[in-house]
Amino acid sequence: MPRISPRVTQRLALAGIWGTGLVTLLILAVIITYVLVKGVGDLDWSFLTTPPRGGTSGEGGISTVIVCTIYLIGLTMAISVPFGLGAAIYLSEYAPDNRMTRLIRYGTEVLAGVPSIVFGLFGFALFVTALSFRFSILSGSLTLACLLLPTMIRTSEEALRAVPRAHREAALALGATKWQTVWRVLLPAALPGIVTAIILSIGRAVGETACLFVTMGSTTAMPTSLFSGGRSLSMHLLYLVMDTNAIGKALATGVVLVITIITINAITNWLSQRFRARMTGGA
Amino acid sequence: MGTSEAKIEARRFGFYYGKREALKDVNLKVKEHQITALIGPSGCGKSTFLRALNRMNDTIIGARAEGEVLLDGCNIYAPGVDVVELRKRVGMVFQQPNPFPKTIFENVAFGPRVLGLDRKVSLDEVVERSLRSAALWDEVKDALNKSGLALSGGQQQRLCIARALATEPEVLLMDEPCSALDPQSTLRIEDLMNELKEHYTIVIVTHNMQQAARVSDWTGFLLLGDLVEYDKTAELFSRPKDKRTDDYITGRFG
Numbered sequence: 001m002p003r004i005s006p007r008v009t010q011r012l013a014l015a016g017i018w019g020t021g022l023v024t025l026l027i028l029a030v031i032i033t034y035v036l037v038k039g040v041g042d043l044d045w046s047f048l049t050t051p052p053r054g055g056t057s058g059e060g061g062i063s064t065v066i067v068c069t070i071y072l073i074g075l076t077m078a079i080s081v082p083f084g085l086g087a088a089i090y091l092s093e094y095a096p097d098n099r100m101t102r103l104i105r106y107g108t109e110v111l112a113g114v115p116s117i118v119f120g121l122f123g124f125a126l127f128v129t130a131l132s133f134r135f136s137i138l139s140g141s142l143t144l145a146c147l148l149l150p151t152m153i154r155t156s157e158e159a160l161r162a163v164p165r166a167h168r169e170a171a172l173a174l175g176a177t178k179w180q181t182v183w184r185v186l187l188p189a190a191l192p193g194i195v196t197a198i199i200l201s202i203g204r205a206v207g208e209t210a211c212l213f214v215t216m217g218s219t220t221a222m223p224t225s226l227f228s229g230g231r232s233l234s235m236h237l238l239y240l241v242m243d244t245n246a247i248g249k250a251l252a253t254g255v256v257l258v259i260t261i262i263t264i265n266a267i268t269n270w271l272s273q274r275f276r277a278r279m280t281g282g283a
Numbered sequence: 284m285g286t287s288e289a290k291i292e293a294r295r296f297g298f299y300y301g302k303r304e305a306l307k308d309v310n311l312k313v314k315e316h317q318i319t320a321l322i323g324p325s326g327c328g329k330s331t332f333l334r335a336l337n338r339m340n341d342t343i344i345g346a347r348a349e350g351e352v353l354l355d356g357c358n359i360y361a362p363g364v365d366v367v368e369l370r371k372r373v374g375m376v377f378q379q380p381n382p383f384p385k386t387i388f389e390n391v392a393f394g395p396r397v398l399g400l401d402r403k404v405s406l407d408e409v410v411e412r413s414l415r416s417a418a419l420w421d422e423v424k425d426a427l428n429k430s431g432l433a434l435s436g437g438q439q440q441r442l443c444i445a446r447a448l449a450t451e452p453e454v455l456l457m458d459e460p461c462s463a464l465d466p467q468s469t470l471r472i473e474d475l476m477n478e479l480k481e482h483y484t485i486v487i488v489t490h491n492m493q494q495a496a497r498v499s500d501w502t503g504f505l506l507l508g509d510l511v512e513y514d515k516t517a518e519l520f521s522r523p524k525d526k527r528t529d530d531y532i533t534g535r536f537g
Binding site: 096097164166167168169170171172173174175176177180184185188189 | 337339342344367368370371374375377379381382383384385393394396397398443446447450
């Protein structure tokens with residue numbers, strides 16, 4: 001077989017990479033444009049500010065659903081970020097390398113691949129039934145946190161491990177304790193990776209449906225406390241599509257969902273960049 | 284010169300990485316306000332010895348020390364010794380410049396901050412004094428809020444020296460501090476060492492025999508974990524007593 005010249009392979013590789021990148025972006029653009037174009041028709045102020053009528057009518061807006069989603073995501077993150085980070089710090093900095101920690105690491109990897117409905121059933125059994133939190137935002141958030149923790153832990157642990165050993169040694173040599181090293185050097189340096197983990201987690205939490213139907217119920221009433229049930233935007237979207245003919249409203253809900261995710265990501269990114277700029281002096 | 288006190292004294296000091304013996308039975312006195320150089324081929328144990336002096340090797344799993352290292356007469360390997368306190372007194376500069384991804388100011392202020400000194404002294408003063416001692420102040424005084432990583436390699440290493448000086452150590456350990464630097468930056472650091480020895484006791488590990496001959500007052504030659512010879516630098520380089528030292532410094536191996 002004749003040897004293909006490096007110049008040709010270089011061109012082919014470049015074209016291939018460009019091509020795949022372009023196709024990916026194109027698909028993404030088509031989906032988002034489709035949802036936006038079809039959805040904005042039903043999207044107006046009253047849609048955002050009136051509660052859904054419920055039943056199979058598909059009438060009404062999504063006000064209570066938005067509120068419930070905010071509570072759900074806020075509480076889920078408030079639980080999963082500290083616990084996820086704590087576990088990641090333990091695994092990467094404190095845990096000895098033995099059978100036990102290898103087992104824990106293997107366990108988190110397996111859990112990261114378990115389908116979400118299994119977590120839903122677990123949440124139903126533990127939070128809804130055994131702990132009597134019933135169908136509530138609290139049960140839903142705890143279940144979501146369990147679902148997200150494995151990925152949170154693994155991704156944050158990788159980010160911490162990627163910080164050069166030289167930084168750890170420099171800090172220790174200056175008389176810093178292990179915790180000061182973690183807090184003042186490792187966490188700031190690992191922040192971009194940790195933020196990515198958080199953003200991906202939020203995206204997944206916003207998109208979950210099945211495991212929430214069995215832990216949060218699906219009431220359309222305005223939540224009044226963490227023990228109220230409720231439905232998130234994705235759950236409402238699914239319900240509109242499956243049980244009603246209100247496709248327009250479903251797409252409008254989709255628009256709100258997409259905008260919500262983009263906004264949350266932008267805010268998270270902005271916060272982390274500000275923090276980093278302050279810590280690093282902008283380089 | 285030779286009459287000054289021993290700041291650090293290693294007594295029958297041995298060191299193991301798991302089962303591998305990296306240092307055996309080293310006896311050595313580091314004199315106060317002098318520069319002591321440790322030379323030898325790669326893997327001879329010179330860096331291990333240096334890192335034993337502030338117990339940086341503690342962080343390596345399976346590492347174990349034998350014998351004693353006395354700092355001002357107190358064994359730093361005795362049970363109950365506070366390594367944080369030890370590392371405050373014994374600062375270290377590493378082979379690769381390793382400033383934190385923080386501002387120049389925050390790099391220097393790091394030590395005083397973690398040690399809680401910032402409640403007693405003005406950080407601005409400490410930072411300025413340390414940067415002046417490291418001969419970096421004039422170059423960075425208008426850029427203290429820039430990232431330490433934006434500096435050149437030689438400047439980064441001087442920043443690391445300033446960072447180490449900010450905790451006001453008594454001893455400064457330097458682990459091949461110039462091996463990643465160009466000749467001009469190397470000269471600057473060597474000049475700096477000469478100025479610093481007035482206030483600090485310096486131990487430097489170097490690959491470069493000319494550097495050892497240029498900067499140090501005392502030189503130790505290590506080979507396969509043994510301290511083969513330890514003498515005044517001029518003496519060791521001109522009249523080595525051991526055949527192996529002679530072979531090494533005349534370039535027959537290593």
